[in-house]
Amino acid sequence: MPTPSRALKRLLTKPLRLPHLRSYVPKHDDPPIFAFNGERDDIVREVVRRMEDRCVEERLQLDYVLNEVAYEEIRRLEQQRDDEAKESLGFWKSSVRKIGKMSEHERKELFRTICERMSKDIAGNFDPRVYAIATRAVPHLLTGIMKPGSLPDDLMHLGSGHIPVDDLLRVEGSTDQLRALAKRGTLVFVPTHSSNLDSVALGYALMRENLPPVVYGAGKNLFTNPIVSFFMHNLGAYRVDRRVRAALYKDALKAYSTVMIERGYHSLFFPGGTRSRSGMVEKKLKLGLAGTAVEAFARNRTRGLHRPVFFVPTTINYGLVLEAETLVEDWLKESGRARYIIDDDEFSQIDRWVAFFRKLAAVESACVIRFGPPIDPFGNRVDGEGRSQSVDGRTIDAGSYVMKRGVACLDTRRDAAYTRELGQVIADAYGRETVLMATQIVSHVLFRRLVKETPGVDLFGRLRHRGEIGMRREELHAELGVVLDRLREMSDRGEVHLSERSRTWKPDALVDRVMKAFVGYHRKTILTEQDGMVVIEDPTLCLYYQNRLNAYAERIAGDAHLPQAREIARLG
Amino acid sequence: MTLMRVGVFGGGSFGVALAKASARGGHVVKLHSRRDPFQGVARPERLDVVSDPAQLADCDLIFLATPSVHVEEVAVSLGRHLDGRHYVVHVSRGLVGDALEPVSHVLRRLTPVRRIGCLAGPISVASLADGEPGGGIVGTEFPEVADAVRDAIGGPSLRLYQTEDLVGCETSSALVGLLALALGYAVEMGFGPSTRAVLMTRGMAEAGRVGVSLGGEERTFAGMAGFGDLLSAVAGDERPEVRLGRAVARGLSLDAAAKEASAYVEGVVIARRIQRHAARKNIDVPISESMADLLEGKTSPSEALAKLMSRKVRRE
Incomplete structure (x- = not known):
């Protein structure tokens, strides 16, 4: 018998839904997601059918596929030893004993059962009522976390008046165009990823900018918090369990994502796959699931359906990153892969959240989300009406890319090649669309000094120089001034963007602000000031924040700093 | 079809x-x-x-x-x-x-x-x-x-x-062009088969390093686009690059040599650019560097040879 608290926890972490008394009547201008629940079962059936078709097309041997998935699941569940294991281990163990003796028909049945289980586990839910609650409550909740004192007052004025969180989150870029494109095709947001807060911040930004909600594959570990789970599940997020190793599960995820995009559900993917451990802007993207958008586009075309797909390279930029300490340690240990899922980082500790938001309220606009110009799945820019534009400014048919001798067709290898190229185009866009924050720029100037003072020492050696290396205030202001000038020139040329304060403030004021912002949030002190000397107290976090500038280091360094800039650039 | x-x-x-x-x-x-x-x-x-x-x-x-x-x-x-x-x-x-x-x-x-x-x-x-x-x-x-x-x-x-490996294929092709030029030069200077073999093998190793730095895969250089192509030049296909290398070794100016080879040869301009790229990326390219110096008249064949031969011999 489970204990009451355990039973409650289980109940809460199950996908919880509000009871349906009467069905929602969709309005004319609702985004596609509002109709999701009506299509849900149909989508799951379609996913299962695709998985079956694939098995036939690729002539996979069912007994092999079934054995593989059973073996991987048993291995995972035996390690997990949790409630899920209790529920499912028996199913897999009894299945694996029978596979060998099964007839082909029985194997097909088992295969279908497994595909169904997987697809149902993945599929999300969308409740327009929850969306309505979220639209009104989230900004106030965020505000409440930041300024608890103002909460009662705020709740009295739901939906009206000034919401402090709006000052903290800034949205830049092509929002007008995106609102128009959302009506003409499927938007696929592909942002940089540095914090678990990203999906919340982006979701809120879309809401505020009157852009449609998106479906998003959220790591199952995020569903362990009942409140987060409730909102995510009911706002269309689908669940991705990264612990599942079976190849069949990846097929299920891909099929689900393809079907969703084909049906016009606006989507969000983090093409880096995981949060950037180093703090650097992602350079090599595998795209993974986002690649399914290329297939979805091609599938629609083969059916004669002209539904464009627009990729939106997006950067999410923070002055302070909630999980910085854990992430950078992970990077330095190079164990990023092994610890793909970090369960005990700052994200799961509520006191860190409170400290973080309090701090953000004091720093400049804490988070800047920048939407880059949208592109088609083949890397061409699109105009205001969603038509693909060639480099010489002609309107071209995006469908021509999936044609072979005049006929639209499917080809997995071709689409994989398009996806790889798209990854490069998006990574290049990240470089141009990144918004550099004052904390990162000041950290870069200081870290560059650390590199200069420790010639020939490797990275780990440098990181041991705690509290030893610093710059006199005047020197720091002078060097920062030069760096800011160059960055501002680059920003004028469209090679990068700067936060409001980095663009306009004087170096001394900027340094003051950064010193204040750093104090008290991270457990470790990053910078200290003694007798007019700014000293790097924690080189590791300084490295993390400055890493955002790696790709620009050589371009902003004068001749005197070029050798250090080269060394920094080589970190990336 | x-x-x-x-x-x-x-x-x-x-x-x-x-x-x-x-x-x-x-x-x-x-x-x-x-x-x-x-x-x-x-x-x-x-x-x-x-x-x-x-x-x-x-x-x-x-x-x-x-x-x-x-x-x-x-x-x-x-x-x-x-x-x-x-x-x-x-x-x-x-x-x-x-x-x-x-x-x-x-x-x-x-x-x-x-x-x-x-x-x-x-x-x-x-x-x-x-x-x-x-x-x-x-x-x-x-x-x-x-x-x-x-x-x-x-x-x-x-x-x-x-x-x-498209990029590997393209870089192999370009670097084999330069090596074919070096081959023509070596033939005209009277170097025998074994000298040419050493030059070509080490040249391909160098080409592979450059190719990888540009995003190619090393094994492409061992295949048709790399060694396959180079062997054809070594076997005597008398391609324009080889003819141009020979003409330069006879002391002809680059323009006159190009006329004699009766083709536009990419290898003439690429050697120096490879050397500069390698310097930026910290890659060793002694053969490209020597070819660049020779083609620009900055060194004599005997100096170039002495420099190449005096390099420290390491593991392959």
Whole structure:
């Protein structure tokens, strides 16, 4: 018998839904997601059918596929030893004993059962009522976390008046165009990823900018918090369990994502796959699931359906990153892969959240989300009406890319090649669309000094120089001034963007602000000031924040700093 | 095999050979050339010579047979008439600019074409024009591009392999061009087979390092696009690069040597650019560096040899 608290926890972490008394009547201008629940079962059936078709097309041997998935699941569940294991281990163990003796028909049945289980586990839910609650409550909740004192007052004025969180989150870029494109095709947001807060911040930004909600594959570990789970599940997020190793599960995820995009559900993917451990802007993207958008586009075309797909390279930029300490340690240990899922980082500790938001309220606009110009799945820019534009400014048919001798067709290898190229185009866009924050720029100037003072020492050696290396205030202001000038020139040329304060403030004021912002949030002190000397107290976090500038280091360094800039650039 | 409309941009000897081979395969061919290469000779059936790039717009597959120095210009003028339907396959042995940008990247940057490939390896004008048994390699990530090239010019006497390592294929091709030049030079200087073998083997190792730094895969250099191509030069295919190397070794100026080789040779300009790129990336390229010095007259053959031979010998 489970204990009451355990039973409650289980109940809460199950996908919880509000009871349906009467069905929602969709309005004319609702985004596609509002109709999701009506299509849900149909989508799951379609996913299962695709998985079956694939098995036939690729002539996979069912007994092999079934054995593989059973073996991987048993291995995972035996390690997990949790409630899920209790529920499912028996199913897999009894299945694996029978596979060998099964007839082909029985194997097909088992295969279908497994595909169904997987697809149902993945599929999300969308409740327009929850969306309505979220639209009104989230900004106030965020505000409440930041300024608890103002909460009662705020709740009295739901939906009206000034919401402090709006000052903290800034949205830049092509929002007008995106609102128009959302009506003409499927938007696929592909942002940089540095914090678990990203999906919340982006979701809120879309809401505020009157852009449609998106479906998003959220790591199952995020569903362990009942409140987060409730909102995510009911706002269309689908669940991705990264612990599942079976190849069949990846097929299920891909099929689900393809079907969703084909049906016009606006989507969000983090093409880096995981949060950037180093703090650097992602350079090599595998795209993974986002690649399914290329297939979805091609599938629609083969059916004669002209539904464009627009990729939106997006950067999410923070002055302070909630999980910085854990992430950078992970990077330095190079164990990023092994610890793909970090369960005990700052994200799961509520006191860190409170400290973080309090701090953000004091720093400049804490988070800047920048939407880059949208592109088609083949890397061409699109105009205001969603038509693909060639480099010489002609309107071209995006469908021509999936044609072979005049006929639209499917080809997995071709689409994989398009996806790889798209990854490069998006990574290049990240470089141009990144918004550099004052904390990162000041950290870069200081870290560059650390590199200069420790010639020939490797990275780990440098990181041991705690509290030893610093710059006199005047020197720091002078060097920062030069760096800011160059960055501002680059920003004028469209090679990068700067936060409001980095663009306009004087170096001394900027340094003051950064010193204040750093104090008290991270457990470790990053910078200290003694007798007019700014000293790097924690080189590791300084490295993390400055890493955002790696790709620009050589371009902003004068001749005197070029050798250090080269060394920094080589970190990336 | 499906019949296609094949375009060829560039009326040099290789372009003409590609056009002829495609026409022989039954395809409808348009050759874009400033002058008519068939003046006074019989023009094959199904082969038209055109002078406006717009006329290539209805082709399925377009071969680009222009020297890399003109690639940007050609990409702009041709790209205007193309879209996502087209397959473009180039045969250039060059890399563009100081950044050593592969021709495929230039095409991607300046045209809307994405299905791009590179034809490389020991494929010769003779194997294309006279049906002498031979082979080559198509570097492309797109299977339909490789299939189209096979349909256009492949056949019982021409085996065309495929690699997805397009950049590796392009860099191999460019660096083999430079090594062929070095080979011609060494032959003319009277170096025997074993010296040439050492030069070529270490040259390929160097080429591999440069290729990897540009995003290629090392094993491509051991295949058809790399050693396959180089062996053909060593076996005496008398390609223009070898002839030019020999002419330079005889003391001719670069211009005079180019005239004697009667072809535009990419290797002359690439050596110095490779050396500069390698310096930026911290890669060892002693042979490219010596070739750059020799071609610019900064060193004598005996000095270059002494410098190469006095380097510390390490593990292979």
